[in-house]
Amino acid sequence: MDIKWLEDFLSLAQTRNFSRSAEDRSVTQSALSRRIQSLEAWVGADLVDRSTYPLVLTPAGKMFSVAATEAMRLLNDTRAVLRVQETSDQVLRVSAGHALALNFFPNWLNSAQARHGPLRARILPANIHDSVLSLVEGNCDLLLCYHHAELPIELDPKRFEYLHLGDETVMPVSVPNRAGSPAYCLPGGKAAPLPYLAYTATSYFGRVVQRIQTRAGQPGCLQNCYESDLAELLKTMALSGHGLAWLPESCIARELAEGKLVRAGGDQWTMRLEIRLFRAIDRRKPMLDELWAKLG
The missing domain is CATH 3.40.190.10 (Periplasmic binding protein-like II)
Incomplete structure (x- = not known):
């Protein structure tokens, strides 16, 4: 059970409106609805009567609201005490x-x-x-x-x-071939797209790579073969020869120096970050x- 579910539910119990609570909680209405459903599944009972407007809490919801309010009070009080201890430490x-x-x-x-x-x-x-x-x-x-x-x-x-x-360069890399050139080199070709080790689209590096590809001036011919939020996992896959990945330079400095990975594209395929x-x-x-x- 995620504590955010309790906070979502208590907000909904106060506003009696999914749209207003979603705005207060800085999430989409569909995401808030999924969280409330997850909480109901964890509790094992319906907490909200969705057949009325404004919505009302079910009897189980009213009982759970009292318990959730007390639980959040205890958690927040304890966190405040621990924060004071951390400051002194x-x-x-x-x-x-x-x-x-x-x-x-x-x-x-x-x-x-x-x-x-x-x-x-x-x-x-x-x-x-x-x-x-x-x-x-x-x-x-x-x-x-x-x-x-x-x-x-x-x-x-x-x-x-x-x-x-400081600054950090995000660059495309690949294992080298026998000649020392990248085994997978941008931009690739339509007949044989490059195997691509991708970040999830919603991750920060995912958005960085999207901007790089948009700014490159030519399309990269890529075929997604693996996806992760974590650069270290993509690095491991790249070192195993599974494809091309965009990685921050600090993550691969040793591998570049040792020749285990090589740059797989020119400067137009990179981005400098602060x-x-x-x-x-x-x-x-x-x-x-x-x-x-x-x-x-």
């Missing part, structure tokens, strides 16, 4: 995409500690949507993410500030304030 909570968490964060932390001194840090790997939400809701101190003008991270500059930590570190302006934490001043 000087734990730096960083939310980041999986690729940055694996390949960029360890070296960045070494650099931060060289300037600040020892730091206790907790890395929270997540997709970009959940990472941004974590920062907005105060569940992390810092957001480490990629940014591009055509694929911006939408955070209110009056509430959130950022540092530019690496940014965001924080909430109005959330003060002495250790974080000190670190931010030294990083800036």
Whole structure:
């Protein structure tokens, strides 16, 4: 059972309207409906009477609403206590995409500690949507993410500030053939499309690759043969010779240096991304304030 289901249900119990609750919860109405159905399946009873307008809670729904309200109160009270403990323990909570968490964060932390001194840090790997939400809701101190003008991270500059930590190139790669050239090289041909190791369309890197292909000036002839949200999984598949993949340079630096992977297209098939570190302006934490001043 996902805690978001409880929050969705309590919102619906208050508004008695799927459309208004979907707007309040920042999800589509169909997604909200699926979540409520999932909650009902978990509870084992119908919670909402959908035959009336505005909708009403069933008797089971009214009983569950009381329990859900109390459960959320206890959870939020406990979380508040733990957050105070974390602040006193000087734990730096960083939310980041999986690729940055694996390949960029360890070296960045070494650099931060060289300037600040020892730091206790907790890395929270997540997709970009959940990472941004974590920062907005105060569940992390810092957001480490990629940014591009055509694929911006939408955070209110009056509430959130950022540092530019570096840049990253996303490029197409393939295993080499015997001559050292890419076994799968863009743009490919219609008669023999290149096997393509793709990101899911809704992932951040999926949208990056879509923009690259749109800007390339010529179509790539690709045949999807594998799909994942995670760059590391696509890298493993590429190293096994299963096809061409677009990967961030930090993820494949060693493999490129050792010749296990080679670039599979020219500069028109790449995109340069910023690496940014965001924080909430109005959330003060002495250790974080000190670190931010030294990083800036």
